Amino acid sequence: MSAAPAPWLAVDPERCIGSGRCVLSAPAVFDQGDEDGLVRLLDPAPPDALRAGARNAAALCPSGAILVGGAAPQ
Amino acid sequence: MSQPAGTIAHSPDFPLDRPEPLAPPQEYQLLRQERPASRITLYDGSQAWLLTRYEDVRSVLTDLRFSADARRDGFPFVSPAVRASVGGRTPFFRMDPPDHDRIRRMLTRDFMVKNIEALRPQIQQIVDGFLENLLAQPQPADLVREFALPIPSAVIARLLGVPYEDHEYFQSRGQRMLSRDSTLQESAQSVVDLREYIGRLAESRLTDPGDDVLSRLVVEREATGELDREDVKSTGLLLLVAGHETTANMIALSVATLLGHPEQLAALRADPALIGNAVEELLRFLSVVHSGVPRVALEDIEIAGVTVRAGEGVIASIPAANWDPEHFATPEDFDIHRDARRHIAFGFGIHQCLGQPLARVELEIALTTLLRRLPGLRLADGAEYAPEKAVYGLHRLPVAW
Ligand code: HEM
Ligand code: SF4
Numbered sequence: 053m054s055a056a057p058a059p060w061l062a063v064d065p066e067r068c069i070g071s072g073r074c075v076l077s078a079p080a081v082f083d084q085g086d087e088d089g090l091v092r093l094l095d096p097a098p099p100d101a102l103r104a105g106a107r108n109a110a111a112l113c114p115s116g117a118i119l120v121g122g123a124a125p126q
Numbered sequence: 127m128s129q130p131a132g133t134i135a136h137s138p139d140f141p142l143d144r145p146e147p148l149a150p151p152q153e154y155q156l157l158r159q160e161r162p163a164s165r166i167t168l169y170d171g172s173q174a175w176l177l178t179r180y181e182d183v184r185s186v187l188t189d190l191r192f193s194a195d196a197r198r199d200g201f202p203f204v205s206p207a208v209r210a211s212v213g214g215r216t217p218f219f220r221m222d223p224p225d226h227d228r229i230r231r232m233l234t235r236d237f238m239v240k241n242i243e244a245l246r247p248q249i250q251q252i253v254d255g256f257l258e259n260l261l262a263q264p265q266p267a268d269l270v271r272e273f274a275l276p277i278p279s280a281v282i283a284r285l286l287g288v289p290y291e292d293h294e295y296f297q298s299r300g301q302r303m304l305s306r307d308s309t310l311q312e313s314a315q316s317v318v319d320l321r322e323y324i325g326r327l328a329e330s331r332l333t334d335p336g337d338d339v340l341s342r343l344v345v346e347r348e349a350t351g352e353l354d355r356e357d358v359k360s361t362g363l364l365l366l367v368a369g370h371e372t373t374a375n376m377i378a379l380s381v382a383t384l385l386g387h388p389e390q391l392a393a394l395r396a397d398p399a400l401i402g403n404a405v406e407e408l409l410r411f412l413s414v415v416h417s418g419v420p421r422v423a424l425e426d427i428e429i430a431g432v433t434v435r436a437g438e439g440v441i442a443s444i445p446a447a448n449w450d451p452e453h454f455a456t457p458e459d460f461d462i463h464r465d466a467r468r469h470i471a472f473g474f475g476i477h478q479c480l481g482q483p484l485a486r487v488e489l490e491i492a493l494t495t496l497l498r499r500l501p502g503l504r505l506a507d508g509a510e511y512a513p514e515k516a517v518y519g520l521h522r523l524p525v526a527w
Contacts, residue, residue: 069227069230069234069476069477069478070230070231070234070235070237070238070480071472071478071479071480071482072237072238072239072242072482072483075238075239075240076239076483076486077467083240084234084238084239084240085235086235087235088231088234088235089231089233089234089235089236089237089238089241090231090234108467111468112467112468114187114188114473114474114475114476114478115188115475115476115478116188
């Protein structure tokens, strides 16, 4: 119904503590910023093949900085 | 209301004994089932709560109402050494937000995955060097002294900008600082020594900076007024000690564990690409931060069927959580094929280990190199486990090859 569906995947660098778990789980989806070591999203709508890795990253993230599903999980 | 669990005393002395060197105290199994929040008695006679279920441990570590601030009344210390180890200016791992986050974020760049990955060649070189030293020893040789302890010491020294030649100085003080057998005075003296030592290094980096973490702290943070010298000392001390003790113990215990499980060792030798998975399982199985993670409640909190009152101490048990059969089937089986990544050997929540990317790479390289170069590696008599250390490990691990 909503006009602008939330992205499937989102990160919050404010909550991130730079553990690196996401980068190890899904290196094509997550990165750590060169200046601060905090999470950056490389791909908010990763292809199916990368989604399991992204989900795993969200489950492993110690600080709850990764949100999966958005408004329209597939 | 908690019922007495089996034969366990009402409020047992903590830490509990570990009769099996490679397994957590067996009481955890009963406690997890029957008294998942259990009263324990600490060395100074004070009481705290011990949490043993994976779910509860994770929820304590993600709930900011459980404070990591060691300056608060009621904060539980498991030994005089651990009490003394946070003496002087409190290090950021025993602070809460916003101070914790502010200081930790000064370091996340240095320890991020891609910067640690870039160190692989240097770490390999350090490992190769100590392997040659080991090979030059008469057999049996002590794997702790020749291999497990020097590798992480040399790596953290290089990263931090501490001269490795001083290793006997910082290793002996680091060990005394964290041993349950140390008196409060002995441990406190070690803290004083190490703070002075790092303070002297920091002073010299101010005028002669290098490409290392201590120089960056001094030049980018102290000189700009974001940190003062006392914070630099606390942070340097934390990195130096956390950076070598934990990983050294993990390397030695990992070798003892692999050699004690020949079929697992054979599987790893047959497929070295399993090393990443094997390291996660070793971290879970060994859970070297065996006295758990201390916190103090800031308000009354319901957890595991009890109310923890404001001001009461809580110990979130890492080994008990990592051996919770609800999350890791037959936890007593050491199985390098299992998916162990949800272990909390590095903690959880905002204090989860800053050095974990480094520890993983060091463990991978050290174990892979040792197994490749020494196909006949075996245990010799005389292993000496070290249950009195704040981080579980071995004093000696004699091996032959
Ligand atoms: C296998 C080796 C290691 C293990 C098992 C380990 C375990 C842990 C655990 C359980 C914590 C959480 C403490 C808490 O929540 O109160 C922690 C925090 C920490 N570790 Fe490690 N560690 C290891 C290696 C390292 C290394 C190599 C460094 C390198 C410098 C390091 C630096 C730190 C720091 C600075 C913290 C505090 C983080 C914070 O409070 O935000 N550790 N570690
Ligand atoms: S796993 Fe979470 S805390 Fe760790 S780097 Fe990624 S987003 Fe940050």
